Amino acid sequence: MSEVRLTLEEVRDTAMRGLTKSGISEENAAVIADVMTTAEQDGCKSHGLFRMPGYCSSSRSGRIDGKVTPTLHDDAPGVIRVDGHHGFTAPAMAAGRPVLAEKARSQGIAAMPIMNACHFAALWYDVDALAEDGLVAFAFVNSRSFVAHTGGIRKLYGTNPMAFGWPRPGKPPMIFDQASSASARGEIQIHLRDGHDIPEGWAIDPEGNPTTDPEAGLAGAQLPFGGHKGAAIAMMVELLAVGLTGCKFGFESAQDENTDGGPSEGGELLIAMDPARFGGTGESGAALAHAELLFNEILQEEGTRLPSDRRYAARKVTPTEGITIPKSLYDTILGYCED
Numbered sequence: 001m002s003e004v005r006l007t008l009e010e011v012r013d014t015a016m017r018g019l020t021k022s023g024i025s026e027e028n029a030a031v032i033a034d035v036m037t038t039a040e041q042d043g044c045k046s047h048g049l050f051r052m053p054g055y056c057s058s059s060r061s062g063r064i065d066g067k068v069t070p071t072l073h074d075d076a077p078g079v080i081r082v083d084g085h086h087g088f089t090a091p092a093m094a095a096g097r098p099v100l101a102e103k104a105r106s107q108g109i110a111a112m113p114i115m116n117a118c119h120f121a122a123l124w125y126d127v128d129a130l131a132e133d134g135l136v137a138f139a140f141v142n143s144r145s146f147v148a149h150t151g152g153i154r155k156l157y158g159t160n161p162m163a164f165g166w167p168r169p170g171k172p173p174m175i176f177d178q179a180s181s182a183s184a185r186g187e188i189q190i191h192l193r194d195g196h197d198i199p200e201g202w203a204i205d206p207e208g209n210p211t212t213d214p215e216a217g218l219a220g221a222q223l224p225f226g227g228h229k230g231a232a233i234a235m236m237v238e239l240l241a242v243g244l245t246g247c248k249f250g251f252e253s254a255q256d257e258n259t260d261g262g263p264s265e266g267g268e269l270l271i272a273m274d275p276a277r278f279g280g281t282g283e284s285g286a287a288l289a290h291a292e293l294l295f296n297e298i299l300q301e302e303g304t305r306l307p308s309d310r311r312y313a314a315r316k317v318t319p320t321e322g323i324t325i326p327k328s329l330y331d332t333i334l335g336y337c338e339d
Ligand code: NDP
Pocket: 046, 119, 120, 121, 122, 123, 124, 141, 142, 143, 159, 160, 161, 175, 176, 177, 178, 179, 180, 181, 182, 183, 184, 185, 187, 304, 305, 306, 307, 308, 309, 310, 311, 312
């Protein structure tokens, strides 16, 4: 497969050009370009420039409004709600996050429901800035239904990731970010694009048979990770991100027309906690220092690493070496950079 090498600056510039030429405002495009550039920087291919065609085509089709300005609603001392007004989630997130952080510091804990917005990013990005800022953070987001409940064969849940960030003194935060499906949908699409089989346990075909064929898996249903335990987490994410925000469940948004490859509309919930307000230590520095004992204990064993270490390793390399994308994807993106 022929590839193109780009610097991170070129990734950002190309993203900005394609997004703005596709009708997304400069302000919103800057936030979305940062999401994709940071994903490329951290070696998360399925949420880097791979997502450009979906962002651009869903804005060009008029299904998602790339020009909207999100609005903030101070619903309760511990709740800041963001209405994304049927735009992309990233600008809604950027608008609400500083208020969420401020509320978490003054209240000890605060939540930010995001409604009427279309999420297309890796979820770790959403907790990263909060955890870098010394807050413990959770994020839950739903997506269009692709995943069957255990025992069923119907696409019912989104791939519904959750992310958790824990600040670390003098180090980047520990963050895990995982879909409640056995794999992210983008991973199956990448296997299809590259002509590879998918591992067993990722998907069933439309008749409910286990499959390693990515095309049959995309046509059928994805499976939750860990059987009924993953299905319960997918259900919880759906309830937190949608039930609490009054948006659409994955199976409801699946009924909407969405043939442009972009994200469907749904909800997201963020929760931020100030470690200084919890536990016996009384100050966040002591609580976070104590947590390092656990990380050290984990890492003492050969073969272990912390979630997010892979990303941080990539982050050390990509600013100098750049990143690569398939030439076919690059050519498609250049098409979106035209009028
Ligand atoms: P992975 O299974 O690749 O990784 C899940 C987590 O496990 C990551 O935090 C990863 O850290 C960590 N991890 C992996 N291997 C190890 C290991 N050996 N030791 C310790 N930790 C490890 O992610 P998924 O396939 O579940 O999801 C991929 C992405 O897709 C996510 O970013 C998710 O947010 C996104 N997604 C987005 C959706 C949307 O609607 N916006 C829908 C569904 C998924 P590390 O990164 O360091 O490897």
